[in-house]
Structures are given as structure tokens and as C-alpha cells.
Amino acid sequence: MFEYHITATQGRARTGVFHTPHGDLETPVFAPVGTQATVKTLTPEHLKGLGASLVLSNTYHLYLRPGDELVRDLGGLHAFMQWPGPMLTDSGGFQVFSLAETRKIDDDGVTFKSHIDGSMHRFTPEKSIQIQENLGADIIMAFDECSDPNDHAYTVKAMERTHRWAERSLAAHTRPDQALFGIVQGGVNPDLRTASAKFISSLPFPGIAIGGLSVGETKAEMHDTLDIVTPLLPEDKPRYLMGVGTPEDLINGVARGVDIFDCVLPTRLARHNAAFSPEGRLNLMNATFARDKRPIDETCDCYTCHTFTRAYLRHLIVAKELLAGTLLSIHNLRALIRLMETMRAAIHDGSFESRVPDLLAQWQGNAERVSNTMDTK
Amino acid sequence: MFEYHITATQGRARTGVFHTPHGDLETPVFAPVGTQATVKTLTPEHLKGLGASLVLSNTYHLYLRPGDELVRDLGGLHAFMQWPGPMLTDSGGFQVFSLAETRKIDDDGVTFKSHIDGSMHRFTPEKSIQIQENLGADIIMAFDECSDPNDHAYTVKAMERTHRWAERSLAAHTRPDQALFGIVQGGVNPDLRTASAKFISSLPFPGIAIGGLSVGETKAEMHDTLDIVTPLLPEDKPRYLMGVGTPEDLINGVARGVDIFDCVLPTRLARHNAAFSPEGRLNLMNATFARDKRPIDETCDCYTCHTFTRAYLRHLIVAKELLAGTLLSIHNLRALIRLMETMRAAIHDGSFESRVPDLLAQWQGNAERVSNTMDTK
Numbered sequence: 001m002f003e004y005h006i007t008a009t010q011g012r013a014r015t016g017v018f019h020t021p022h023g024d025l026e027t028p029v030f031a032p033v034g035t036q037a038t039v040k041t042l043t044p045e046h047l048k049g050l051g052a053s054l055v056l057s058n059t060y061h062l063y064l065r066p067g068d069e070l071v072r073d074l075g076g077l078h079a080f081m082q083w084p085g086p087m088l089t090d091s092g093g094f095q096v097f098s099l100a101e102t103r104k105i106d107d108d109g110v111t112f113k114s115h116i117d118g119s120m121h122r123f124t125p126e127k128s129i130q131i132q133e134n135l136g137a138d139i140i141m142a143f144d145e146c147s148d149p150n151d152h153a154y155t156v157k158a159m160e161r162t163h164r165w166a167e168r169s170l171a172a173h174t175r176p177d178q179a180l181f182g183i184v185q186g187g188v189n190p191d192l193r194t195a196s197a198k199f200i201s202s203l204p205f206p207g208i209a210i211g212g213l214s215v216g217e218t219k220a221e222m223h224d225t226l227d228i229v230t231p232l233l234p235e236d237k238p239r240y241l242m243g244v245g246t247p248e249d250l251i252n253g254v255a256r257g258v259d260i261f262d263c264v265l266p267t268r269l270a271r272h273n274a275a276f277s278p279e280g281r282l283n284l285m286n287a288t289f290a291r292d293k294r295p296i297d298e299t300c301d302c303y304t305c306h307t308f309t310r311a312y313l314r315h316l317i318v319a320k321e322l323l324a325g326t327l328l329s330i331h332n333l334r335a336l337i338r339l340m341e342t343m344r345a346a347i348h349d350g351s352f353e354s355r356v357p358d359l360l361a362q363w364q365g366n367a368e369r370v371s372n373t374m375d376t377k
Numbered sequence: 378m379f380e381y382h383i384t385a386t387q388g389r390a391r392t393g394v395f396h397t398p399h400g401d402l403e404t405p406v407f408a409p410v411g412t413q414a415t416v417k418t419l420t421p422e423h424l425k426g427l428g429a430s431l432v433l434s435n436t437y438h439l440y441l442r443p444g445d446e447l448v449r450d451l452g453g454l455h456a457f458m459q460w461p462g463p464m465l466t467d468s469g470g471f472q473v474f475s476l477a478e479t480r481k482i483d484d485d486g487v488t489f490k491s492h493i494d495g496s497m498h499r500f501t502p503e504k505s506i507q508i509q510e511n512l513g514a515d516i517i518m519a520f521d522e523c524s525d526p527n528d529h530a531y532t533v534k535a536m537e538r539t540h541r542w543a544e545r546s547l548a549a550h551t552r553p554d555q556a557l558f559g560i561v562q563g564g565v566n567p568d569l570r571t572a573s574a575k576f577i578s579s580l581p582f583p584g585i586a587i588g589g590l591s592v593g594e595t596k597a598e599m600h601d602t603l604d605i606v607t608p609l610l611p612e613d614k615p616r617y618l619m620g621v622g623t624p625e626d627l628i629n630g631v632a633r634g635v636d637i638f639d640c641v642l643p644t645r646l647a648r649h650n651a652a653f654s655p656e657g658r659l660n661l662m663n664a665t666f667a668r669d670k671r672p673i674d675e676t677c678d679c680y681t682c683h684t685f686t687r688a689y690l691r692h693l694i695v696a697k698e699l700l701a702g703t704l705l706s707i708h709n710l711r712a713l714i715r716l717m718e719t720m721r722a723a724i725h726d727g728s729f730e731s732r733v734p735d736l737l738a739q740w741q742g743n744a745e746r747v748s749n750t751m752d753t754k
Contacts, residue, residue: 312459
């Protein structure tokens with residue numbers, strides 16, 4: 001269980017297979033986000049149809065609603081939401097810091113107020129692991145603290161706390177059918193990232209996540225940080241860049257040796273009428289599409305592009321029909337999953353490095369960053 | 378084209394096949410309503426999966442948005458919304474009377490203000506037919522006037538106008554690939570209904586609709602009216618009871634010789650968290666379902682019931698996830714379509730009349746009436 005086999009490499013990019021109790025994950029992989037045990041507006045059948053493999057869900061949300069013990073009693077997250085493939089949960093830490101109404105962090109954990117009903121709760125590494133064991137995802141995360149990258153003193157403190165919490169998460173973890181990943185922090189400081197990458201790599205995690213990126217730093221800072229971190233990570237463990245990102249970020253991440261990504265961007269853009277396309281990001285509300293008989297992307301193999309015109313999608317948007325969000329979510333997710341398939345094939349056939357400039361040019365202008373929070377707006 | 382073959386009868390109930398350019402309709406049939414060229418929250422794949430055959434769309438809405446000429450230029454309604462099966466459009470009259478902000482009726486037509494942007498428009502029988510020819514449904518409706526059944530003088534006037542408009546609709550109709558149905562009016566007055574049924578039956582319509590019911594009259598008045606009207610209609614033409622209804626109404630309608638029904642009830646209930654079930658109508662928001670591992674209906678063959686627990690559906694509702702509306706719409710529509718399948722089979726095997734009491738008992742308490750307006754709330 002949880003063996004990671006590298007199947008091809010080119011430069012620092014690599015393809016591999018990560019074995020999980022719910023099937024093999026081909027990497028690099030992009031995971032759709034199902035914050036509240038549902039990828040917004042899509043059925044599991046839609047997700048299968050668009051080629052999703054790994055699906056993420058959020059510990060903070062599920063702990064508050066419907067409750068992790070309820071999910072456990074209903075057979076765990078896979079049975080609850082009827083996703084048969086691999087799943088991943090985050091630790092809840094990031095969302096406590098970004099969503100909870102008030103929060104008080106100490107060395108033992110964090111006390112916070114629910115954004116739903118104002119009730120008080122406390123997460124510790126042990127509590128986060130217990131919740132994630134109740135939820136039952138295949139890949140779970142150590143409890144960590146993500147800091148403001150521009151506050152050096154706080155970044156040092158949060159990184160050190162993340163390291164202690166990583167050890168406590170490991171000690172608390174009991175389910176052998178779940179892969180617990182450690183998380184590298186350290187903001188955008190090269191020395192801190194080096195120290196964190198080395199420390200987390202020294203612990204017996206079957207995979208390693210890179211946290212604290214796409215939280216306000218520049219693209220150059222993200223790339224520089226990845227250039228420091230990934231070479232320090234063990235080759236034989238999958239690397240997960242949390243909450244990233246745009247199509248450009250995926251290409252740059254794969255080129256720097258990242259294996260797993262997740263982001264709310266495709267589904268959030270869909271709910272704001274935007275679609276990825278070779279012409280750049282389209283806002284389908286625009287009157288220019290009123291009589292456009294083309295699909296969003298003539299090269300796309302998704303249900304939406306095979307079935308509907310831009311004119312129809314625009315009509316649904318203008319008429320405020322919810323089906324628009326469903327159809328755009330299918331397309332946007334398929335676009336990123338197809339990008340990952342393209343990159344995997346290119347790494348296999350040795351053309352990846354030469355294709356990176358073209359891929360970046362093709363995807364330029366498709367998506368600015370999205371702030372790295374939950375997918376509920 | 379548009380031949381109607383009766384395949385079995387029992388009492389006044391009958392099964393048949395109505396041939397349309399987009400396939401054969403087995404009757405009695407229940408048509409999901411796709412007001413704005415979409416059955417709310419469902420893809421055409423969902424509709425196929427739940428056994429839909431006939432789909433209705435609304436002329437008033439499509440005329441205003443996106444415009445019937447746009448729909449025509451994009452290949453007609455079937456191509457626009459990608460529904461490959463038979464379709465039906467109403468005449469727009471009922472919705473002008475129920476939705477438009479202001480309306481002024483004269484013998485030639487009706488002038489009204491759009492509920493969307495306040496712009497002024499005019500419908501006449503000729504205009505309604507022209508719009509419906511642009512939309513291109515298989516079954517279209519004569520322009521009619523629906524009156525308040527409690528206002529006798531107005532009901533007389535509206536019925537007479539409906540008769541003149543029926544003749545003008547017939548004269549205006551040019552597309553041989555569309556079946557134009559006449560509409561019987563006359564409120565709940567036996568003499569008026571008799572006169573109207575005879576008059577409309579005398580015109581060369583390939584099918585006949587019964588309008589002006591489920592608009593505030595009692596169930597007994599609806600039944601009495603059907604008891605007067607259907608025996609006066611030609612046996613060899615399909616009968617369509619417009620905007621009806623609840624499961625009970627469908628059973629009572631089939632027993633009285635009705636062949637076609639449509640109603641927004643299943644999808645509207647879905648958006649209000651309600652599901653048809655053998656236990657009566659369930660409000661899945663209710664806390665009692667929080668840990669209920671059963672499907673909505675253990676006897677139902679729909680995707681929702683085959684896949685998800687009540688507990689999961691309740692979670693989606695409480696968490697305000699739109700997927701709840703999709704999954705409940707699939708179930709509620711499938712429930713009514715399955716009821717029609719059950720009734721067709723029972724008419725074929727001769728058990729229909731003896732099963733009516735059981736069917737009524739089974740469906741009792743599942744659904745009050747829904748006011749007969751558009752499906753946009």
C-alpha cells in the first residue's frame with residue numbers, strides 16, 4: 001500500500017503511480033475540490049465522465065457539517081458521497097486560519113469559532129487526525145500552520161510549530177489504510193524552506209505536501225520556493241502542492257517535480273460564467289456569444305463541448321439557469337485534467353521540456369490566481 | 378406523421394402511440410417542463426436516464442429570452458437545448474395572463490409588458506404560431522385565453538375568443554412537421570365545456586388540449602369537467618391536460634381518458650427539498666433524516682435512489698449545495714414517469730381499473746397542487 005512508482009522522468013518532471021486502497025493514481029494529477037463532500041453542481045457520474053481520479057474534501061467543513069462521526073457512521077467519505085476513487089482530506093488547519101470567525105493559536109493547537117453558527121471548537125494535531133480517520137480519505141494531512149509569507153518572525157514560529165505538529169500527527173495516526181502526508185512550510189524564505197523540507201523529509205511520511213504557497217506571494221516567489229524545496233524531497237515519495245492552481249501554475253509545478261495539485265479555480269470560475277479556452281478565458285455572459293454556434297473549445301472532448309453551443313450556454317447564464325454552472329464546471333475541470341494528461345504523455349515520450357513554452361503560451365491569459373480558500377462562494 | 382394509434386383501453390383509460398418527427402410517444406405520458414429550454418438543473422443525459430420522452434418548453438419565456446428567431450437560427454429548440462426526443466411548446470397565452478406585468482386583451486390579441494425588462498410586446502394567434510414555428514417543437518398549441526373559472530361572464534367571453542383564435546391559429550400554421558393542438562376552455566361550467574369540446578373537436582386539429590384546469594378550481598370540479606369533456610373528444614386524437622399535475626391528478630386524469638400531462642411540480646418540489654415517496658412527501662431538510670441510510674424510495678430505480686442515502690441528501694440541503702436540487706429533480710421526475718409506466722402496463726394487462734384505488738392510496742399525501750405558472754421560482 002502507498003507505494004509510489006516513478007514511470008518516467010524528464011528534467012525534474014516525473015510521472016508515476018501511487019497505489020491507494022481506492023485505486024491507483026497516475027501522477028501528475030489534478031484533484032477537483034469537493035469542499036462539503038460534493039464537487040459543486042456535479043454528480044459522481046460527471047466526475048467519472050471527465051476523467052477525475054483524486055477528489056479532495058475539506059476537514060474543517062465536514063467536521064462542522066455534517067460532522068465527522070456522522071460521516072464515519074455512514075461508512076466514511078467514499079460511501080457518503082459515493083466517490084469510488086482515491087480521496088484526500090486536508091488537515092483543517094488552513095481553513096481555521098482563513099475562515100473561522102476568531103481563532104487563538106497556541107503551541108498545543110487552535111481554538112476557533114465556527115463561521116456557520118459561532119460555536120467554539122478546538123483543533124489539535126491529534127484532533128485533526130482523529131477527524132480525518134473518521135472521514136476515511138486515502139490521503140490525509142498532518143496538522144500545520146500556514147503563515148503570512150511577509151511576516152518573517154511569525155513564519156519562523158509557524159514553521160517550528162508545524163514541525164512539532166507533524167511529529168504529533170504521525171504519533172496520533174492509527175489507520176494503516178490511510179497515507180499521512182507531512183507538510184513543508186517556511187513562507188518564501190529560502191533558509192526556512194530548506195530547513196522545513198529537510199525536517200519533514202526526515203520523518204516517515206509516505207508523501208510530502210508543500211503548503212503556504214498561492215497565499216499572496218508572487219509567481220516568481222512560488223517558482224523559487226519550489227526550486228528550493230522539491231530537490232530536497234525524497235524521489236520515491238509523491239509531492240503535493242496544496243491549493244494550486246492556475247493552468248500556468250500546474251505547468252510550472254510539474255516542471256519542478258510536483259505530482260499532485262488541487263484548486264477550487266475551475267469550479268469557482270464556472271459559477272462566475274468563465275470558461276477556459278484556447279482563446280483565453282471566456283466570459284460567457286458576454287453578448288458576443290449570443291449567436292456563437294461553436295463549443296467553448298473545439299479541441300475539448302468534454303460533454304459540454306461535445307453537446308452545447310456557446311450561444312446556449314450564454315442563454316442559460318443570462319436566464320440564471322443553474323445548469324450553466326454544471327456545464328461550465330464539467331468543461332473547466334476536464335480542461336485541467338486534460339492538461340495533466342497531456343503533460344503525463346509528454347513526460348513519457350520525452351517531449352515535455354520542449355513543449356513547456358508552447359503549453360505556457362497556450363494557457364496564458366486563462367486564469368489569474370484565486371485566493372486559496374474554500375469553494376463555497 | 379402525427380397518427381395516433383390506440384394500443385389498449387380499459388374503461389375510459391387508454392394507451393397509445395403518437396408518432397412525431399422526433400420519435401414515437403407512448404401515452405399516457407408525463408412531460409417534464411423545461412421553461413427556459415432547460416429542465417432546471419438537469420442535463421439531457423439526466424432526462425434520458427430517467428426515461429423522459431416528451432419535454433415541454435414555454436413560448437412566452439423563449440420569445441422574451443433568448444428570442445425565438447435566435448433559437449430558429451441556432452437550429453430550433455431540439456438542437457438548441459440538445460433534446461433529441463419529442464417536444465411541446467405552449468402558446469404563450471397562459472403565461473402572458475399569469476406573468477406579464479400588465480396586459481390588455483382585445484379580440485385580436487393581447488398587449489403586455491415583459492416581466493424581465495418592462496418592454497412592451499403583443500401576441501396574436503398569428504404571432505404565437507409564428508414564434509412556435511421558429512422554436513420548432515413537434516407539438517404546438519393554438520393561442521387561447523384562460524379565464525378565472527369563478528367569473529362566468531368572463532369565462533363565456535374568453536371561451537368564444539379562444540374559439541376564434543383556434544381558427545386563426547389553424548389558418549396561420551404552415552409547418553407540416555408540427556402538430557397543432559386546439560384547446561378546450563369553458564371554466565368549470567358544464568354547458569360551456571360541452572360547447573367548447575364540441576367546437577374544438579370539429580376543427581381539423583391532430584390533438585386536443587384541455588386548458589383552464591388546475592387554476593384554482595377544486596379537485597371535484599376538475600374531475601367533473603374531465604367527465605364532461607373527454608367523452609366528447611374524438612377517440613383517435615391524443616388529449617393533453619395542460620399544466621396538471623399532482624400524482625393523484627395523473628391517476629384521475631388517465632382514468633378519465635387523458636393521454637398527455639405536464640407540470641412543474643416535480644422540479645419545483647425538488648428545489649424546495651421535497652421528494653415523492655411511498656411514505657408520503659418527504660421534506661429532506663428535516664433533522665430526522667440526518668443519519669437515515671435508506672434511499673428516498675427503496676422501490677425506485679432512479680440514479681438518486683440507487684446511489685445516495687437520505688442522510689447525504691439532507692447534508693447537501695443543509696449545506697446549501699446545488700447538487701441537492703439536481704438529485705431530487707431526478708428522483709421526483711422519475712417517480713412520475715414511473716407512475717405513468719405503471720399505469721400504461723396496467724391498462725395493457727387489464728388491471729388498471731382495479732388498481733386505481735391502491736394507486737391513489739399510495740400517492741395520497743404526496744403532493745398538493747402547485748399553482749399553474751412558470752417554473753422559475
